[in-house]
Amino acid sequence: MPAVIPPTVDRGNxxxxxxxxxxxxxxQRCARCGLLRRHGAPMCGSCHSVESDTQESTGRGTIHSxxxxxxxxxxxxxxxxxxxxxxxEGIRLVSNLVDADPGEVENEQAVELCFETYGDVTLPQxxxxx
Ligand code: ZN
Numbered sequence: 001m002p003a004v005i006p007p008t009v010d011r012g013n014x015x016x017x018x019x020x021x022x023x024x025x026x027x028q029r030c031a032r033c034g035l036l037r038r039h040g041a042p043m044c045g046s047c048h049s050v051e052s053d054t055q056e057s058t059g060r061g062t063i064h065s066x067x068x069x070x071x072x073x074x075x076x077x078x079x080x081x082x083x084x085x086x087x088x089e090g091i092r093l094v095s096n097l098v099d100a101d102p103g104e105v106e107n108e109q110a111v112e113l114c115f116e117t118y119g120d121v122t123l124p125q126x127x128x129x130x
Pocket of ligand 1: 031032033034035044045046048049
């Protein structure tokens, strides 16, 4: 079993993974009005344009919510802390929190972006700001 399932890259999310390959966390932005969109939104929630470009995130944010994920069939698999991060740009993103124990995690804690590589897959992840 692979450590992570490789992402499915398509025409709708290739901009995100191109950014990850360059170790950048990109946010989709409306090309007409400039409103930032949540990841994967097909059109602007304000002006309804489907045209978009991107903006690089600072990678700073806070934990909006979190859970500990346990693998359902592999008892020896490491637990993961899954976080819903509110980026300082106001966009929320689901990711993993690395180098932390569940007992030290709380909502509203400051986190920062890092990139972790698992085999051939690099993912944007977050660490607590200590
Ligand atoms: Zn717009």
